[in-house]
Amino acid sequence: MEVLGEENEIIVREQEEELLHQQDQEESNIRYVMTELHEFLKRLFKKLPAQSLLNCSRVCKRWNSVAALILKSRENCITWAQYNYHIASGSSPSPAFVPHSLGYFGLDLYNCLKETWSVPASCLFFSEFQTADKFHGSLITDKKKSSVTIQKHIEAAMPASCDILSVTVPGTISTTRDLANCAESEGEGGAVAILFPKMEGVQIYKVSIQNHRGIWEQSGVERHQNVKCILTMTSNTSMSTSPAGERLQNTFFRDGQTPVIAGAVIDYSLSDTSDSTECIVFAGDRVNAASILLDENVDTEEDVIRELTQLKNAGLSETNSIGFMFACIGRGSEFFQEWDVESKAFRKIFPRTPLFGVFGNGEIGCTNLPKSKWKKVPQMTHGYTTIICLISFG
Template sequence: MTEQNLEEDNKIESLSSNDVLTTIYDVNRAIFRHLPIHSIDLCSLVCKSWAHVGHLIKTHRHTIHSLTYPTDPLSTIADSSYLLSDFDTFISCYIHIHLWSIPYLALVVTTNSLDRKGFHSSSDCSLRPAKYPRRSHSQTTASQTERHNISEALIHHVNKSCKVLTVVSDGIIASNDKNQSNEIELNDAVGILLLPKFPPNILGIYPFEITNKTPISNNMSRSDLHQLLGCVPDDISIRCVILFYTPRLLQTQMNNCIKKLLEYYSSEVVIIGGYINRSRYDDRQSKHKTLLNNACGLVLTGDRTHLNIRQVVLKSHIQTREAVRDKLKELKSIENEQCYLSFGIQVSCVGRGVDFYHQESNVECSEFQKLFPNTSLIGIFGNGELGHDYLLNDNEASQQQQRTTKESLKDLFHTYSTIFSIISLRM
């Protein structure tokens, strides 16, 4: 036996069982860090030790995912895109390979046409005996085909704690898994933004739904307003409200809601939203039937040291790519560059698409992507836009000036405009 072998044997004998276990634990943890969620879940079934490591890894992951179905939505869409099996295959593949964090909320935008068609599943009954041989062919086909809306198709793939908020509009803006954004006006497509659960001081996410029968009185308290908007705790300040609603049924309620937001938060709250065709919200807990014409949205909270929100309005006079780029540059800040995670919201008028830019597509979202190449973007084309410029700086005087600038309800509503909001997180 050589001297080197003797030395190695002595080192092995000097290691205690605790040292070996600690080394194995560190190795497992290092390996788990490179695995997607699906693989970690499979590994967690091996033993308690692996399950413990997997739990710790998943708890500390905070990745924002974006995907578009189909991946190239501006190309000609084949008939198979409406088959539930194709959508299932696409989502399953993405989750098994790319899902890095457990989703807490799925924000879904879908085109009106695709929502009406839905995804269709059909069962192969060729090997089954015919119960009703006298049925016509059309009757048999109808009985074998089921229609599923976007929410129903997606819910089967996400964890049971993931809430799903679906917004339906004539056109959508969505990013695929490579952060390539598209403004989809004519083709059928769905965009999905998967947000994990963050520490509350970094980002609190409170989805909400408001029916047309919900009373919003002029004397509503701040606490009641918080309960209305996703049950936000009274001791937490609302930083941003993303609001979607149908104009005919909920105009009065939404106006009253926005008035109360401005009353209690003045200009400290960021408001963005627009008119949509319909929405669906499934909190995965209540058993009531989902309605289609409710207002819905998200409330965002978080400490100013961790959560930075900036927003600009591209008004009707901004009509060239250069003007769009100059306006979007106002969203750039030192905070944006230093933040680890971010996502963007775009709400555009249906009149600001391809026709507005002389048959050039993706003008506005592509300019945003050039400035923020690592930021996922999601949004809608609506029939009215809700928002305002919000460019809060670190300068204390600028902050104080913005707080004292009182905004009115009419200042928030626009036509032929686009509103961009970027939400940046410093972890």
């Protein structure tokens, strides 16, 4: 009996060792597939959003190189997060509060970053509020937490390397990610964050221009960098001197260049509290831009469509394009006696191009089309107008 017992133990031991050997072999095969088979990893990683790829890139050198390759192939995927009361109120009923410090907008930003296929390198953020507790759906009630600037909340959500320009404005214009809706918010609590990835042949960067100093010496804008467009955000407190956007246009013109410069007089810059104009620069061979000025005489939808047709005829590629609208707070629904006239007209002319923008306390820009021939710089500062700018990345 003792002999039989010993034989059974030996058999059991051998079976356990064989099972362990099989498990080791299976794990070895999995490790081989997951680390050495390059094509397998590429096919697998192509199905993952950017945030998941960033997590995978930290596993090992092989995964890091494959993840970097996939991310580079997606470099032209511009995305955005937005909240607009008019769009939200037309959809299914929403809960009074959502689990995010920036409310409905913050939740959309979270989902956007979770689902986006490209890593944001630059972010342009427009908000109608300065503190998080004001955002629709925000759960923040603690005064200490509500005192944290929105800039800090946005910085916490973005990759550390992302360059962020944040401003507060009287109103916003935004488009849903599926391009199904576009609407204007005139103080109803709108917010939008446009996220730009790194793109080959494109440079996008933020600069600050002190309003009492020279342009080239302090802006960081290179004179011969092939600058195509500069969006400028000048705070109310900086309007005692000629706006930086106007000075930029004159300086470029003297150098024989006419890039599109457009922007607005805003309430407050969340990125920089000093007396400066915040700008985002678009440069590079792949970038093309054009703009149109809608003055106070353009006061019907038919007028708007007629003027926007000029922008359409500029011939910019709309495959990978984005529109910006800088409107006077005196326009909008009270001016047209109807909601969303200018944004709806834009969507009719450019159905595949998302439109974003602000209502401000003044507008910077002019009609600047590829065939424009200037003898001198047109007037750049306006009131009761709208500047619409189209940027194409080819």
